Each structure stands twice: as C-alpha cells, then as structure tokens.
Amino acid sequence: xxxxxxxxxxxxxxxxxxxxxxxxxxxLAVASLDPVRLRALAAAVLPAELGxxxxxRTAQAFEQxxxxxxxxxxxxxGYGTGEIHVTGPSPALRWAAQLDALGPSFASRTVSERQxxxxxxxGTGRFAGFPPIDRAPHLALGLLAFFYDSPEATDxxxxxxxxxNSCRPLATSARMPLPLATGR
Amino acid sequence: MRRVIESDVCIIGxxxxxxxxxxxxxxxxPAAIVVVEAGDESNRAAERYALRRxxxxxxxxxxxxxxxxxxxxxxxxxxxxxxxxxxxxxxxxTPRFSPEDFRVRALYGVGHxxxxxxxxxxxxxxxxxxxxxxxxxxxxxxxxPRGAPFPQAPIPLSYNLEQLRGWTDxxxxxxxxxxxxxxxxxxxxxxxxCRNDTCFPVCPIGAKYSPDHTWDPLRASGRVTLIPRTVxxxxxxEGPGSRVTRAVAVARDGGSETEFRAxxxxxxAGYVWSSHLLLLSASSRYPDGLGNGSGLVGKYIGGHRNVxxxxxxxxxxxxxxxxxxxxxxxxxxxxxxxxxYLRHDxxxxxxxxxxxPRLGDSTGRLLxxxxxxxxxxxxxxxxxxxxxxxxxxxxxxxxxVTLDPVQRTPWNDPLPRLSLRDDPVSAELxxxxxxxxRQVFDGMAxxxxxxxxxTRSDSFQDHPAGGCRMGTDPRSSxxxxxxxxxxxxxxxxxxxxxxxxxxxxxxxxxxxxxxLRSAQEIGRDFPARR
Numbered sequence: 001x002x003x004x005x006x007x008x009x010x011x012x013x014x015x016x017x018x019x020x021x022x023x024x025x026x027x028l029a030v031a032s033l034d035p036v037r038l039r040a041l042a043a044a045v046l047p048a049e050l051g052x053x054x055x056x057r058t059a060q061a062f063e064q065x066x067x068x069x070x071x072x073x074x075x076x077x078g079y080g081t082g083e084i085h086v087t088g089p090s091p092a093l094r095w096a097a098q099l100d101a102l103g104p105s106f107a108s109r110t111v112s113e114r115q116x117x118x119x120x121x122x123g124t125g126r127f128a129g130f131p132p133i134d135r136a137p138h139l140a141l142g143l144l145a146f147f148y149d150s151p152e153a154t155d156x157x158x159x160x161x162x163x164x165n166s167c168r169p170l171a172t173s174a175r176m177p178l179p180l181a182t183g184r
Numbered sequence: 185m186r187r188v189i190e191s192d193v194c195i196i197g198x199x200x201x202x203x204x205x206x207x208x209x210x211x212x213x214p215a216a217i218v219v220v221e222a223g224d225e226s227n228r229a230a231e232r233y234a235l236r237r238x239x240x241x242x243x244x245x246x247x248x249x250x251x252x253x254x255x256x257x258x259x260x261x262x263x264x265x266x267x268x269x270x271x272x273x274x275x276x277x278t279p280r281f282s283p284e285d286f287r288v289r290a291l292y293g294v295g296h297x298x299x300x301x302x303x304x305x306x307x308x309x310x311x312x313x314x315x316x317x318x319x320x321x322x323x324x325x326x327x328x329p330r331g332a333p334f335p336q337a338p339i340p341l342s343y344n345l346e347q348l349r350g351w352t353d354x355x356x357x358x359x360x361x362x363x364x365x366x367x368x369x370x371x372x373x374x375x376x377x378c379r380n381d382t383c384f385p386v387c388p389i390g391a392k393y394s395p396d397h398t399w400d401p402l403r404a405s406g407r408v409t410l411i412p413r414t415v416x417x418x419x420x421x422e423g424p425g426s427r428v429t430r431a432v433a434v435a436r437d438g439g440s441e442t443e444f445r446a447x448x449x450x451x452x453a454g455y456v457w458s459s460h461l462l463l464l465s466a467s468s469r470y471p472d473g474l475g476n477g478s479g480l481v482g483k484y485i486g487g488h489r490n491v492x493x494x495x496x497x498x499x500x501x502x503x504x505x506x507x508x509x510x511x512x513x514x515x516x517x518x519x520x521x522x523x524x525y526l527r528h529d530x531x532x533x534x535x536x537x538x539x540x541p542r543l544g545d546s547t548g549r550l551l552x553x554x555x556x557x558x559x560x561x562x563x564x565x566x567x568x569x570x571x572x573x574x575x576x577x578x579x580x581x582x583x584x585v586t587l588d589p590v591q592r593t594p595w596n597d598p599l600p601r602l603s604l605r606d607d608p609v610s611a612e613l614x615x616x617x618x619x620x621x622r623q624v625f626d627g628m629a630x631x632x633x634x635x636x637x638x639t640r641s642d643s644f645q646d647h648p649a650g651g652c653r654m655g656t657d658p659r660s661s662x663x664x665x666x667x668x669x670x671x672x673x674x675x676x677x678x679x680x681x682x683x684x685x686x687x688x689x690x691x692x693x694x695x696x697x698x699x700l701r702s703a704q705e706i707g708r709d710f711p712a713r714r
C-alpha cells in the first residue's frame with residue numbers, strides 16, 4: 001500500500017470508525033507488510049544465533065500473530081479484580097507505515113547500518129522493559145517484544161530445551177532440561 | 185405466563201460447591217435436582233486448546249461469557265458468573281485449612297471458633313479430594329495431619345523446585361509439593377497433567393478439575409437439570425410456616441418469570457451472591473431478608489491478605505519447567521500461642537524475577553541483536569524464587585455484603601455492596617504481621633546466600649468467604665454446622681458463605697468439604713435412591 005493511499009485510508013478510518021472498517025484496514029495493512037524488509041529488520045534486531053531458520057520462523061510467526069490480532073477483544077480479567085479490559089487498536093497500519101519508512105534500500109544494508117537506522121527510527125528515549133507487543137511504538141520494538149516473549153527465546157537464553165507452555169510429560173520435569181540441539 | 189418448575193431440591197448457583205452438593209445428592213438422595221444458574225454455559229472442553237492459544241498470544245480471556253453485564257460490583261474478586269462458576273478458571277490449588285483455623289478463639293484468644301473441628305471435617309476433606317482428584321504429597325504429619333492418603337500421587341517437583349527445596353531445607357523450613365486438583369496420572373477419565381502451565385486461566389486438556397467435569401455427566405445422565413441464564417431474584421415463604429416454598433427467577437432471554445418450587449432450597453452462589461439473595465428476599469414478614477434472624481446475613485466476610493516477594497539465589501534454574509506448581513509449608517500455620525497473633529502459610533515458586541530480557545541496558549540505551557541476548561544471559565545466570573505468605577485476617581462484623589442503595593441490577597434489584605473491614609485486632613496487627621513475614625523472607629534469603637529482590641503486600645483479601653457463617657447459636661450465626669439456616673428448616677447455604685474464618689490458605693477445598701457435609705445432611709430428608 002503506498003503512503004498516499006495509506007493516508008487516504010487512515011483518513012477514511014478516522015471518519016468511519018466502525019469495527020468492520022477497522023478489520024478491513026487491519027487486513028490491508030497486514031497484507032501490505034513487505035516480507036523482505038520485515039526479514040531484514042528481524043535480522044538486524046534479533047540475535048544472529050537464531051540462524052537463518054530461526055529468523056525465518058520468527059518472522060513468519062510474527063506475521064501470523066499480526067494477522068490474527070483482533071481489536072476490542074476482551075482480555076483476561078486479572079486476579080483480584082473484576083475490571084474488564086479489551087485489546088487496543090491494531091498496530092498493523094502504524095507498523096506497516098514504519099516499515100515503509102525504513103526505505104527500499106533497508107534490506108540491502110549491513111546489519112550494523114540497519115541497526116543504526118532502527119535506533120534513529122525508534123528515538124533516543126530511555127529503554128527498560130518491553131512494551132506489550134501490540135502497543136509497541138515501533139515495529140522493531142514490537143518484533144523484539146514478540147520474540148522475547150516466546151518459549152523459543154527462553155530456550156535460547158538458557159541454551160536448554162525448557163519448552164515453556166508446551167505439553168511435556170510430568171515425569172521429565174524433575175530432571176535438568178536437556179541442552180539445546182545444535183543447528184537450529 | 186409464569187413458568188413453574190418443581191423439584192425435590194433446587195440449587196441456586198452452579199459453581200464448585202453446587203457441583204459437590206448435586207453430585208453427592210444424585211448418588212443417594214432425591215430424584216429431582218434442579219440447578220439454576222444466572223450465567224451462560226461455559227465454553228466447551230473441545231474449544232479450550234484454541235482459546236488458550238488466544239490467551240497466550242494476545243492475552244484474550246478464554247472465558248468470554250463468564251460475567252453478566254450490569255452486575256459490576258466494586259471490590260469483587262472476580263466477575264465470574266457462568267455454569268461452573270469461578271472454578272472454571274481457578275488455579276486448582278487445594279490445601280486444607282489447619283486444625284488451628286477452627287479454634288482461633290480457644291487457642292489464641294482472637295476471632296471466632298467454628299462449631300466443627302478439623303477432625304469433624306477430615307472425612308469430608310477426603311471426599312472432596314477424591315471427587316476433585318487431588319494429587320498431593322503427605323507433609324510431615326505434625327504439620328499436615330490427615331485421615332487418609334491423597335487419592336493421587338503428588339505432582340512431581342520440577343528440577344527447579346527440587347533446587348528450591350534444597351534451599352528451604354537450609355532455611356529450616358520443611359516444604360513439600362502443593363496439593364492440587366491436577367492429575368498426576370489419568371484419573372476418572374481425565375488425562376494426566378502435561379505441564380501446559382496455564383492451569384490459571386485454562387487447562388487445555390482437562391487434567392485440572394473444573395466443575396464441568398461434574399456437571400457434564402450429571403446432566404447427560406439426566407440426574408440433574410441445570411437451567412442457565414436464569415437469575416433468581418428472591419426466595420419466598422408462603423403460608424404460616426417458615427419453610428421456603430419458591431424461588432422467583434427471571435429468564436435473561438426475554439425476561440419471563442420462572443418459579444422454582446422445591447422441598448429443599450440450597451443457596452450455593454458464593455460469598456457475595458448468596459448473602460445478596462437472602463437480603464433481596466426481604467418481605468413484610470422478614471423485613472431483613474430470609475435467614476436473617478441474627479442480623480448477620482452478609483456480615484463477617486473476609487479473606488486473607490498476602491505478602492509476596494522475590495528472592496535472588498545463587499542457583500542455576502530454568503524458569504518455565506512448571507511455573508504454576510509450588511512448594512508449600514504449614515510451619516507457620518501451626519504455631520503455638522503467641523503474644524502477637526500471626527499465622528500464615530508459605531509457598532515458593534520458580535521465578536524469572538529480575539532475570540527477564542530487557543530492551544535497554546542499565547544506562548537505558550537500546551539493546552539490539554546479539555547484545556540483547558547477551559545481556560539477558562548474563563542476568564539469567566543465577567536463579568530467583570517467588571515467595572508468598574497468606575496471613576489470617578479476622579473480619580469485623582461490619583465487614584459485609586449489603587444492598588447498594590443506588591446501584592441496581594438490570595432487573596431493578598439493588599446490587600450488592602462490599603465493604604471489607606478488619607477486626608480491630610487484625611487492623612492493629614497488620615503492620616507487625618507483614619513486617620514479620622518480610623523477616624521470614626529475609627532469613628530465607630540469607631540461608632541461601634541470596635537477597636530479597638522486592639516484596640509487596642496486596643491490599644485485597646484473597647479467597648473471600650463468609651456472609652452466612654455457621655454456628656450453634658442462632659443469635660450469632662446464620663446457619664448450623666450443616667449449612668441449614670436457623671430460621672428456615674429447608675433452606676441451606678453451602679460452601680464459602682458458611683465459613684466462620686478464612687484461614688491462611690486457599691479456601692476452595694474447604695468450601696467443597698463443607699458442601700459435601702451439607703449434602704449429607706440434605707440427603708437425610710430423602711429416601712435412598714434405589
């Protein structure tokens with residue numbers, strides 16, 4: 001989707017804030033994400049240790065996550081409270097624009113050059129923890145938040161097959177997790 | 185036209201206490217059991233894997249229809265109102281209270297004693313443990329008395345918990361596997377737990393007990409008729425006697441009135457809605473509501489507060505092996521008489537506190553690529569534990585569910601209003617109690633050559649109960665020890681509302697045990713089923 005067209009669509013969305021319009025815009029924005037540039041971004045911000053396969057898996061999973069995002073979905077009400085909260089607006093339009101803004105030559109640059117561009121794009125604030133994925137102010141931060149929230153990231157950090165949140169036999173829980181297999 | 189439904193027993197509410205009563209009665213008791221539930225059907229078991237995925241990926245609730253619009257109550261712990269109630273998304277943790285919980289006045293000179301003892305309840309604890317399928321480890325007998333073994337072998341300690349148990353041993357605190365209604369092996373048609381680790385909010389495979397595992401077979405066999413989306417608005421006594429004769433309800437679909445007539449009425453609607461219904465049932469003859477001759481309906485509600493924290497330890501741990509399982513100790517629940525009353529449980533979980541990945545380094549500079557992973561690895565080289573202690577809070581008489589003078593339900597009935605107040609003894613002890621628990625955490629950290637990372641006290645009271653407390657004296661209690669209201673021989677209140685105190689451990693198993701005991705008494709009114 002071109003920048004001009006995206007501006008037009010955003011303008012229409014502001015005038016007609018109907019759920020089906022939002023869903024349609026979300027779908028258009030997801031479809032417009034440049035897969036090559038997204039993977040170039042992933043290679044710049046995610047650890048190289050993931051390897052080409054891991055980077056591709058993460059990029060694909062991120063695309064699926066974004067495609068599956070639903071606005072105004074009821075969130076789990078927390079422990080000790082009955083307050084109801086819902087998911088916010090889809091980040092897809094915002095992130096698609098940010099990916100566009102990295103420019104057509106982004107993918108052909110070196111990793112360090114791309115990292116410098118990302119730093120410039122996300123600003124110079126003080127960074128601490130990860131934002132909620134959908135509220136990440138920049139696509140790069142959303143991608144980082146997505147990956148580092150994953151069981152795969154935990155396994156990579158500990159270099160062990162912990163397999164958080166996956167179905168594993170109870171009987172094996174008593175032993176130290178096995179080292180990660182190489183060649184991921 | 186008003187619809188009339190007749191039964192032997194009408195149970196109002198379909199949560200875990202109702203499920204216990206219905207199942208027990210269906211085995212030996214009356215022919216016709218009708219259960220009325222205000223909420224919707226809960227999601228089906230087959231949907232839960234996909235719903236869990238949405239929860240993990242987006243934080244979406246797996247229980248979208250678990251509450252009613254227009255039933256927002258300030259201070260309520262959960263808005264859960266659905267078939268199966270709150271226990272559709274409980275954590276499945278099932279400790280018993282300790283013997284001291286039933287005798288705090290006699291032993292410590294504070295609060296109020298129950299009309300029953302731990303030993304009286306022990307057989308019903310066993311019954312509840314069998315029905316729920318509790319997997320547990322026998323703790324030291326002097327700390328963890330019980331009349332029979334657990335029905336299932338314990339959930340094994342994970343590698344992380346084994347390391348942490350070594351630490352608590354060094355701290356001189358005996359800890360063991362937390363009893364849980366989660367299958368350590370296939371049990372009653374449900375599979376063994378496989379560490380999906382989302383017990384709260386949803387077990388995707390049914391290894392954790394939830395009330396649908398009771399309701400589904402009861403409904404399928406026709407032993408129970410469960411009517412959802414129907415709000416009971418009041419109970420009524422007609423004629424000269426004091427027996428409750430009908431429950432007047434409204435269908436959420438279309439608003440038609442339904443009248444439930446039964447020989448026995450069982451209010452099983454939790455600590456808020458049970459008292460609320462009795463208060464709503466006021467009439468010219470019973471201006472303060474039903475069962476309220478003592479004036480105590482809705483009074484003495486409470487729970488336990490907690491102090492929690494995180495401790496860093498020089499241990500190599502692997503967060504994520506089985507995060508929702510924990511160690512437990514009753515060492516601090518079974519204390520001798522002291523000058524300053526404090527009893528609390530103690531639990532320990534694996535944790536990644538202080539070891540999470542982060543976007544910025546200690547100067548706030550954005551970390552990218554390999555630098556971020558390296559930063560995480562460096563900080564994750566040693567481990568952490570989560571610690572938490574629930575301590576006993578004695579509720580004041582004024583700690584109450586009352587009728588809200590302003591807020592109304594969609595049917596124009598007053599909503600409940602919650603006002604939790606500590607008894608003056610507990611109010612005075614709050615600061616010293618929380619300080620003493622922090623000292624326990626400090627001592628544990630020192631014993632492990634570690635350090636307390638942080639602590640916090642939650643202001644809310646967990647596992648709330650009370651409101652229709654049991655007792656022998658009709659002037660100071662709402663029900664007898666069986667949950668039968670003193671004022672109406674055929675009106676029972678079961679489970680959480682009947683608690684005299686809320687102990688210092690999760691209450692669900694106790695609510696179930698009490699409900700089963702009530703069911704035994706209710707069943708006496710009916711000939712045995714052939």
